[in-house]
Amino acid sequence: MHNCNGCYGGKVGVCYGRSADDLPTPAKVVQLIKQHNIKYVRIYDSNSQVLKAFANTTIELMIGVPNSDLKPFSQFQSNADTWLKNSVLPYYPTTKITYITVGAESTDDPHTNASSLVVPAMQNVLTALKKVGLSRRIKVSTTLSLGVLSRSFPPSAGAFNSSYAYFLRPMLEFLAENQSPFMVDLYPYYAYRDSPNNVSLDYVLFESSSEVIDPNTGLLYKNMFDAQVDALYYALTALNFRTIKIMVTETGWPTKGSPKEKGAASPDNAETYNSNIVRHTVTNQGTPSKPGEAMDVYIFSLFNENRKTGLDSERNWGLFYPDQTSVYQLDFTGKNGGFRSNSSGGNSRGRSESWCIASSKASEIELRGALDWACGPGNVDCTAIQPSQPCFQPDTLVSHASFVFNSYFQQNGGTDVACSFGGVGVKVNKDPSYDKCVYITAGGNNTKATNASALNSSASTSRGNESLVWNLSLCLVILLLFSLQTTNSQAL
Numbered sequence: 443m444h445n446c447n448g449c450y451g452g453k454v455g456v457c458y459g460r461s462a463d464d465l466p467t468p469a470k471v472v473q474l475i476k477q478h479n480i481k482y483v484r485i486y487d488s489n490s491q492v493l494k495a496f497a498n499t500t501i502e503l504m505i506g507v508p509n510s511d512l513k514p515f516s517q518f519q520s521n522a523d524t525w526l527k528n529s530v531l532p533y534y535p536t537t538k539i540t541y542i543t544v545g546a547e548s549t550d551d552p553h554t555n556a557s558s559l560v561v562p563a564m565q566n567v568l569t570a571l572k573k574v575g576l577s578r579r580i581k582v583s584t585t586l587s588l589g590v591l592s593r594s595f596p597p598s599a600g601a602f603n604s605s606y607a608y609f610l611r612p613m614l615e616f617l618a619e620n621q622s623p624f625m626v627d628l629y630p631y632y633a634y635r636d637s638p639n640n641v642s643l644d645y646v647l648f649e650s651s652s653e654v655i656d657p658n659t660g661l662l663y664k665n666m667f668d669a670q671v672d673a674l675y676y677a678l679t680a681l682n683f684r685t686i687k688i689m690v691t692e693t694g695w696p697t698k699g700s701p702k703e704k705g706a707a708s709p710d711n712a713e714t715y716n717s718n719i720v721r722h723t724v725t726n727q728g729t730p731s732k733p734g735e736a737m738d739v740y741i742f743s744l745f746n747e748n749r750k751t752g753l754d755s756e757r758n759w760g761l762f763y764p765d766q767t768s769v770y771q772l773d774f775t776g777k778n779g780g781f782r783s784n785s786s787g788g789n790s791r792g793r794s795e796s797w798c799i800a801s802s803k804a805s806e807i808e809l810r811g812a813l814d815w816a817c818g819p820g821n822v823d824c825t826a827i828q829p830s831q832p833c834f835q836p837d838t839l840v841s842h843a844s845f846v847f848n849s850y851f852q853q854n855g856g857t858d859v860a861c862s863f864g865g866v867g868v869k870v871n872k873d874p875s876y877d878k879c880v881y882i883t884a885g886g887n888n889t890k891a892t893n894a895s896a897l898n899s900s901a902s903t904s905r906g907n908e909s910l911v912w913n914l915s916l917c918l919v920i921l922l923l924f925s926l927q928t929t930n931s932q933a934l
Contacts, residue, residue, distance in 0.1 A: 452723040454774055455482030455504070455740040456761070457692055458492075461747040464764040468495035471744070474766050475501060477825050479774050484691060484740050486546065488525070493533040504541040504691070504740075505530070507563065509556045512545050516562035519569060526570040534576075542567055543691070545584045547627060549606055557609040560584050564616055583617060585625040585691045588670060591677055597731070598658040600673030601680060614683045621685075626674060627692035627742075630666040631715070635699075635706045641666070647711060648718035661730040667693070667719065668729040675731055687737070693719060694742040696755035697769050707755045713770040716741055716761075724776035741772075775821040796869045797881055798851035800843035804866035809843045812863040816846045823849070826879065833879035844874060845881065852882045 472495045484504040514521040544564045548556035571577040592603040630646040644650040653662040663669045695715040699707030728735040746760035817824040826833040827842040854860040861867040875881045
């Protein structure tokens with residue numbers, strides 16, 4: 443977690459769940475993650491094949507101890523020691539493990555007394571880490587749901603459910619003592635799905651033009667996510683835990699649901715919610731009670747998972763289908779407001795005055811260096827120039843560099859400086875787009891979306907046509923109203 447206000451944005455990660463029988467191999471998954479510039483990943487166990495696949499990457503990994511293992515981990519220190527020795531240390535630090543979650547939403551587990559086992563298990567995992575000198579490098583916590591609150595609105599009245607006092611107070615003491623984050627899974631989707639007549643869809647999707655006021659503080663809330671986070675902060679403050687940071691270890695929106703889910707689950711809503719949560723996170727917008735404070739957020743989930751039980755939505759939270767094509771487009775850098783996709787599959791490119799391409803006179807070394815920079819630190823999504831993608835052919839360095847140079851150029855204001863690339867970028871007035879490879883334009887048509895829609899329309903008619911116009915302007919709203927510290931928060 444970041445403690446530096448305003449110096450850099452919060453991290454955006456993705457949850458890699460594997461409750462499916464049709465997923466790609468872990469090695470292919472890692473390639474997909476790297477192609478989409480995802481830097482942080484959460485898994486729910488310590489599977490050896492997965493840990494091996496993430497070796498020698500810069501991706502930071504959050505691993506988990508499942509609820510089913512809480513009992514042996516809580517009973518004997520030797521069990522935690524053995525697990526660390528056999529399941530973690532052989533892959534560390536080649537695989538960059540940064541967090542261990544001990545138990546997941548244990549207070550919602552109907553089959554066991556899991557929550558009573560969490561803190562002893564966390565303590566034993568921490569002790570095991572201390573024995574090998576890794577307790578400062580790998581943080582230990584547990585994930586909870588919003589169900590640990592007895593009250594969440596108004597946010598200033600946020601209070602923990604007193605029936606969980608036996609578990610929460612020692613857990614919070616552990617987190618504060620070890621500077622570990624309070625990890626929570628937040629799903630505004632469920633609030634809307636279960637009460638659509640009382641909750642505005644726009645308010646849940648970060649699209650609301652109106653605001654909800656907290657009568658105790660005067661703070662204004664434009665989205666439910668911020669209200670939920672602040673309710674947790676106020677609940678922590680009520681118990682005098684003021685230094686613990688919150689990390690959202692799951693949030694997201696399903697693309698498909700059962701009829702009883704009232705149409706809330708859709709690709710359009712999923713893309714709207716997740717695009718807005720990414721932008722909200724990386725731009726350090728913070729919350730009304732903590733404006734400008736960075737917070738890390740993990741999007742659930744990487745894939746649709748066909749072995750999950752329950753309503754249809756449970757199997758359709760994925761950003762990608764098992765064949766690794768996108769369910770919808772999501773920019774993990776938060777720089778782009780979105781895309782414009784033509785539902786008919788035709789050309790809706792729009793026009794701008796200029797594009798940026800690679801100079802045919804540039805050396806291979808110069809082009810390779812510029813291309814690697816743009817696809818890395820430059821934060822350009824280079825998926826379209828990968829094999830089998832629309833801009834892979836012709837498979838030449840000049841062609842690939844031209845596509846990437848233009849993407850960077852258009853996304854960074856279309857200025858001369860944004861097309862320099864050390865002298866190997868050239869501005870042109872003719873659209874370089876060809877076949878299904880569509881170059882992004884300053885008008886806001888995102889290449890990724892147009893290229894992906896051209897591919898996906900022939901891949902599966904059941905996926906539908908995703909056409910949505912996004913506003914590229916970034917609205918940074920930091921509400922600096924006077925804050926009256928509430929005394930209404932319920933203590934345990």
